[in-house]
Amino acid sequence: MNTKYIFVTGGVVSSLGKGIISASIGKLLLARGYKVTIQKFDPYINIDPGTLNPYEHGECYVTDDGMETDLDLGHYERFTGIHTTRNNSITTGRIYKTVIDRERHGDYLGKTIQVVPHITDEIKHRMLREDAEEQLDFVITEVGGTIGDIESAPFMEAIRQLRWQLGRDAVCVHLTYVPYLKAADELKTKPTQHSVKELQSMGIQPDILVLRTERHLDDGLRMKVASFCNVDLECVVQSEDMPSIYEVPVSMQRQGLDAAILRKIGIPVGETPAMKSWHDFLAKQRQASREVHIALVGKYDLQDAYKSIRESLNLAGIYNDVKTKMHFLNSEDITPENVGSKLEGMAGILICPGFGQRGIEGKIIAAEYTRSRDIPTFGICLGMQMMVIEFARNVLKHGDAHSTEMNPNTQHPVIDLMEEQKTITGMGGTMRLGAYECALQENSKVRAIYGKSHIQERHRHRYEFNNTYLDEYEHHGMRCVGRNPNNDLVEIVEIPTLRWYIGTQFHPEYASTVLHPHPLFMDFIKTCIDGTAQA
Numbered sequence: 093m094n095t096k097y098i099f100v101t102g103g104v105v106s107s108l109g110k111g112i113i114s115a116s117i118g119k120l121l122l123a124r125g126y127k128v129t130i131q132k133f134d135p136y137i138n139i140d141p142g143t144l145n146p147y148e149h150g151e152c153y154v155t156d157d158g159m160e161t162d163l164d165l166g167h168y169e170r171f172t173g174i175h176t177t178r179n180n181s182i183t184t185g186r187i188y189k190t191v192i193d194r195e196r197h198g199d200y201l202g203k204t205i206q207v208v209p210h211i212t213d214e215i216k217h218r219m220l221r222e223d224a225e226e227q228l229d230f231v232i233t234e235v236g237g238t239i240g241d242i243e244s245a246p247f248m249e250a251i252r253q254l255r256w257q258l259g260r261d262a263v264c265v266h267l268t269y270v271p272y273l274k275a276a277d278e279l280k281t282k283p284t285q286h287s288v289k290e291l292q293s294m295g296i297q298p299d300i301l302v303l304r305t306e307r308h309l310d311d312g313l314r315m316k317v318a319s320f321c322n323v324d325l326e327c328v329v330q331s332e333d334m335p336s337i338y339e340v341p342v343s344m345q346r347q348g349l350d351a352a353i354l355r356k357i358g359i360p361v362g363e364t365p366a367m368k369s370w371h372d373f374l375a376k377q378r379q380a381s382r383e384v385h386i387a388l389v390g391k392y393d394l395q396d397a398y399k400s401i402r403e404s405l406n407l408a409g410i411y412n413d414v415k416t417k418m419h420f421l422n423s424e425d426i427t428p429e430n431v432g433s434k435l436e437g438m439a440g441i442l443i444c445p446g447f448g449q450r451g452i453e454g455k456i457i458a459a460e461y462t463r464s465r466d467i468p469t470f471g472i473c474l475g476m477q478m479m480v481i482e483f484a485r486n487v488l489k490h491g492d493a494h495s496t497e498m499n500p501n502t503q504h505p506v507i508d509l510m511e512e513q514k515t516i517t518g519m520g521g522t523m524r525l526g527a528y529e530c531a532l533q534e535n536s537k538v539r540a541i542y543g544k545s546h547i548q549e550r551h552r553h554r555y556e557f558n559n560t561y562l563d564e565y566e567h568h569g570m571r572c573v574g575r576n577p578n579n580d581l582v583e584i585v586e587i588p589t590l591r592w593y594i595g596t597q598f599h600p601e602y603a604s605t606v607l608h609p610h611p612l613f614m615d616f617i618k619t620c621i622d623g624t625a626q627a
Contacts, residue, residue, distance in 0.1 A: 097262040103239040103287025104269040108304045111164030114234040115171035116341040120350035123365040126229040130168040131180040134236040135243035139185040150396030158526025215250035252295040266298035270305045288321040300327040390444030391451030404604035408613035423454030439620035440468035443475030468592035476595025508558045530583040536573035549598035557582035592619040
């Protein structure tokens, strides 16, 4: 069949969960046997979110092919198992840069370059994935922001044009908010009506409405929305607050969201897929009663800043039959005097990734405390580097050991720039990004965890373990058990005499999905549980 296109937009307020709805639609269509991809179009002018502060935009997610993207791509991959690429994340900045580069090259033959048609044509080109070689049944396109935002207008115009071009091969799913007014004891549909009216003023009639709500909506209210917004009643679906985001696909399937999409496009609905593996996962989640307490030591006190790490720990807990309770500890507040009290009751700690000087010493103090007391410790990217620095200072006795990122003049740069990075001056997209090979040392803990000798994991960093010190580390008990087979860069360190003390230069959290949790997170949580049981 021809490729079908689903456009997901949002109105009333931001942060309604368009990414979760898009991922849920993708999951439901995959369960029906269709080949699907999901892409995110963000209206901001940054080329990508790689240079954005996590407080501004949450976590920066990285694809296998090295694209820094919006965190919603993490939702897409965790829900569906699809491997996204740079083609799945587009920003206004990338669109304009492409058009301007072509203008400078003379490709437009002297024409006046305008938002319509040149910018909108480029948006349509990307939405249709005309450069992609894969044969897809469905392309789901989520547009960031809220209807009415001035920066999203070109995207809406592109969708309007595509709806006319594609006919029944395209549907628009619009997500809105239905607020509850406590004083009146009423749910209000007026914001939804205004949001749809705004969309209609742009020439787009939504086919399906997903109503985000904190309270159950009865059929009367749904009928009112359907009547005022020119949408079939069966196409008005509610997205209530759920105990877990992973309940959303099941809720959407129960209400027939995927069936409504197929009917609108003109595809026979057929039988509803059972999704047994997904339901088995949800059953484990509901049955988990024990808790394991994990400290996240980082500097960004924002849940979305470490989204993939939090979800990876959560998933690993579920598959180990426990609830993972995460406690964020701001590394700026950690001192030698209070580290013990702050980590009291923690079964293990994860030292988070990041950039820059702020909060570094607190991470080093935490690493020393857990290493010297054999508390399970997982360091990711910068977290691993802090474990390496701590070991150099307190075991190798190099008191000023540091990373040249924080102290360019250190006499013991145990973490240093890669040679090829020393001539790079720009920031955006210039780090070591994407999936790289890693060979695992025989008889190492990580080799036993992975169950294989070679792995491939995603990176996002500029500084590396300095191999000048490699023999010294190995001699004193910190083994460099994972290395890149092409350039011998150290990817994983561990201390085998401790229960679980492992640092990875890469980001394993990017590869953890609902049906396939990452083995490192699985083993880390298992060790933490076992230690709690022994205590």
